[in-house]
Amino acid sequence: MNVLLPQPYLLFLGETTEPGYAKTAFGLRDWSPQRCLGEFSLPGATVSTGLPFLTPVQARNAGARAMVIGVANAGGFIPQTWIGALLEAMQAGLDLVGGMHARLRDIPVLRDAAMQYGRRLIDVREPPAKIPVASGRRRTGRRLLTVGTDCALGKKYTALALARAFQAHGEAATFRATGQTGILIAGGGIPMDAVVADFAAGAAELLTPDADPTHWDVIEGQGSLLHPAYAGVSLALLHGSQPDVFVVCHEPGRDRVLGHPDFAVPDVLDVIDLTIRLGSRTSPHIRCAGVSLNTAKMDTGAALRLFDRESERLGMPVGDPMRGGKAFERLVKACLA
Amino acid sequence: MNVLLPQPYLLFLGETTEPGYAKTAFGLRDWSPQRCLGEFSLPGATVSTGLPFLTPVQARNAGARAMVIGVANAGGFIPQTWIGALLEAMQAGLDLVGGMHARLRDIPVLRDAAMQYGRRLIDVREPPAKIPVASGRRRTGRRLLTVGTDCALGKKYTALALARAFQAHGEAATFRATGQTGILIAGGGIPMDAVVADFAAGAAELLTPDADPTHWDVIEGQGSLLHPAYAGVSLALLHGSQPDVFVVCHEPGRDRVLGHPDFAVPDVLDVIDLTIRLGSRTSPHIRCAGVSLNTAKMDTGAALRLFDRESERLGMPVGDPMRGGKAFERLVKACLA
Numbered sequence: 001m002n003v004l005l006p007q008p009y010l011l012f013l014g015e016t017t018e019p020g021y022a023k024t025a026f027g028l029r030d031w032s033p034q035r036c037l038g039e040f041s042l043p044g045a046t047v048s049t050g051l052p053f054l055t056p057v058q059a060r061n062a063g064a065r066a067m068v069i070g071v072a073n074a075g076g077f078i079p080q081t082w083i084g085a086l087l088e089a090m091q092a093g094l095d096l097v098g099g100m101h102a103r104l105r106d107i108p109v110l111r112d113a114a115m116q117y118g119r120r121l122i123d124v125r126e127p128p129a130k131i132p133v134a135s136g137r138r139r140t141g142r143r144l145l146t147v148g149t150d151c152a153l154g155k156k157y158t159a160l161a162l163a164r165a166f167q168a169h170g171e172a173a174t175f176r177a178t179g180q181t182g183i184l185i186a187g188g189g190i191p192m193d194a195v196v197a198d199f200a201a202g203a204a205e206l207l208t209p210d211a212d213p214t215h216w217d218v219i220e221g222q223g224s225l226l227h228p229a230y231a232g233v234s235l236a237l238l239h240g241s242q243p244d245v246f247v248v249c250h251e252p253g254r255d256r257v258l259g260h261p262d263f264a265v266p267d268v269l270d271v272i273d274l275t276i277r278l279g280s281r282t283s284p285h286i287r288c289a290g291v292s293l294n295t296a297k298m299d300t301g302a303a304l305r306l307f308d309r310e311s312e313r314l315g316m317p318v319g320d321p322m323r324g325g326k327a328f329e330r331l332v333k334a335c336l337a
Numbered sequence: 338m339n340v341l342l343p344q345p346y347l348l349f350l351g352e353t354t355e356p357g358y359a360k361t362a363f364g365l366r367d368w369s370p371q372r373c374l375g376e377f378s379l380p381g382a383t384v385s386t387g388l389p390f391l392t393p394v395q396a397r398n399a400g401a402r403a404m405v406i407g408v409a410n411a412g413g414f415i416p417q418t419w420i421g422a423l424l425e426a427m428q429a430g431l432d433l434v435g436g437m438h439a440r441l442r443d444i445p446v447l448r449d450a451a452m453q454y455g456r457r458l459i460d461v462r463e464p465p466a467k468i469p470v471a472s473g474r475r476r477t478g479r480r481l482l483t484v485g486t487d488c489a490l491g492k493k494y495t496a497l498a499l500a501r502a503f504q505a506h507g508e509a510a511t512f513r514a515t516g517q518t519g520i521l522i523a524g525g526g527i528p529m530d531a532v533v534a535d536f537a538a539g540a541a542e543l544l545t546p547d548a549d550p551t552h553w554d555v556i557e558g559q560g561s562l563l564h565p566a567y568a569g570v571s572l573a574l575l576h577g578s579q580p581d582v583f584v585v586c587h588e589p590g591r592d593r594v595l596g597h598p599d600f601a602v603p604d605v606l607d608v609i610d611l612t613i614r615l616g617s618r619t620s621p622h623i624r625c626a627g628v629s630l631n632t633a634k635m636d637t638g639a640a641l642r643l644f645d646r647e648s649e650r651l652g653m654p655v656g657d658p659m660r661g662g663k664a665f666e667r668l669v670k671a672c673l674a
Binding site: 133134135136137192193194195196197198200201202225226228229230231232233234235236237239260262263274277278281282 | 470471472473474529530531532533534535537538539562563565566567568569570571572573574576597599600611614615618619
């Protein structure tokens with residue numbers, strides 16, 4: 001069902017000098033080290049994941065199956081300067097995996113080379129064919145969804161951290177990816193934002209099928225129910241994934257919606273209330289386990305004080321998965337309770 | 338911006354014997370008679386719109402620009418028996434317009450003929466290219482959206498009837514179509530259900546652009562905010578269309594969601610409350626003007642009594658646009674108030 005990607009990977013970094021453009025490579029290194037054998041970059045690159053530098057031939061000999069484009073540039077396209085390296089990888093026996101807006105197979109020279117060398121060009125932004133309309137049928141197994149007050153504030157990292165913590169607690173847990181970086185990390189998934197609207201809830205059902213009653217699907221959320229552009233995606237994901245439990249992700253100090261400065265970021269309580277009201281349509285006993293705060297911009301003392309204050313205000317655990325510690329452990333236990 | 342269709346039309350009815358399959362043709366006859374010159378069907382057809390029978394050549398000579406496939410069959414595909422008539426139409430100088438799941442241009446013999454005769458094959462289920470992400474920016478002009486307690490209970494007909502009634506009251510009003518039959522009737526529009534999820538709210542913004550401050554866009558709703566499969570589409574349409582006013586469409590007696598018998602049809606009050614709560618994110622002063630009931634299965638006395646009873650319970654006008662009369666007129670006035 002899911003896109004299953006050829007692994008392990010060689011991470012391609014282009015000639016990148018700006019770490020912010022290498023988020024995909026860093027995410028893979030941090031969350032999926034067992035899938036990453038090394039990195040490959042062009043002269044001029046200053047960004048590194050710290051993994052060993054391997055040429056495509058060396059990576060292939062070490063067992064790599066694909067080269068993943070681990071960087072984005074501002075336009076989301078594939079610059080001419082990368083083509084030689086991409087061809088070299090295919091010649092060495094690696095498939096190419098990309099998560100950019102521009103599709104690998106829309107570039108004729110790559111398509112021709114893939115044909116010649118018998119390699120695959122895999123665009124992880126492409127949803128699977130034949131997604132059914134959602135049925136709304138209840139499925140076996142347990143499910144957790146991360147939801148948010150906005151985009152890009154930690155829904156993927158929270159889901160990854162929770163899945164890992166669940167496993168540390170001896171629970172069977174699978175991270176379910178709904179965006180391109182998550183799909184690369186998980187080695188499979190469905191890019192929710194690229195599914196045709198009528199089938200979006202169906203895609204979420206497909207992503208989180210019937211499972212053992214004790215198994216957890218930990219599902220990467222998308223957007224926000226109060227986002228002026230993406231709320232439809234968030235609602236389809238909520239309805240289709242039928243979470244038993246959700247965790248709200250929020251960034252303290254962010255008061256305007258990213259890219260939509262006319263819109264205030266909603267309060268966490270609003271998001272909790274709305275998620276329960278809408279989510280209970282397909283998951284009648286849905287509950288909020290707590291809040292995941294992205295406190296990367298705060299010092300430790302301020303973050304810990306904020307966890308306490310918000311936990312008291314909301315009456316539930318509040319922590320930051322990137323800081324871990326007791327606050328996050330309380331959140332994990334509340335999810336599993 | 339909108340797909341603008343070649344008009345007027347010749348309506349094609351195939352060899353249809355089941356009136357239920359000819360909904361598109363009947364909708365066009367009822368709501369867009371000025372765009373329909375006549376009908377064309379195959380031997381064996383018993384269904385007729387009552388419009389004059391014209392061959393493609395006669396229709397072209399009378400000014401027709403396109404032949405519209407006005408019937409569906411169970412599978413949503415184009416049967417082999419229609420091909421001769423479709424080729425005849427192109428040869429006569431007519432473009433072909435289809436709204437089925439199967440696309441005209443995926444049929445090689447039609448594609449070849451279109452090339453040969455210089456004709457267009459237009460699939461109205463296809464959204465325009467390059468839809469932007471929604472901005473959430475407030476636009477000028479007034480907007481009304483029909484929303485529903487379920488699918489297929491009168492949102493399109495209610496919007497068409499309200500647009501016509503607004504015009505009768507001297508208001509400038511445009512019906513904005515969001516589904517294939519509506520698009521054929523309006524001669525343009527965007528098939529919301531076929532837009533990629535991330536761009537669905539953006540599509541609704543594109544469909545209802547800045548307009549004269551006194552102009553009404555009357556927008557065809559889709560699905561329901563409480564539908565287990567399509568709620569994401571409904572929410573994107575609500576956020577993107579930014580309605581000042583909405584009307585809830587409901588079918589008395591329908592108590593289970595169509596095709597999803599495990600789900601109860603929600604109460605009208607629930608839908609009103611949820612639409613205001615979610616819609617106010619992009620349209621702060623959104624209000625409900627009243628309720629449109631589909632009473633086709635009721636006798637007149639029972640329908641009129643129901644309008645009174647529901648109007649009292651809800652504290653707002655309740656009518657059926659297909660029955661018209663005082664009840665519907667009160668609803669129209671509440672919209673314009």
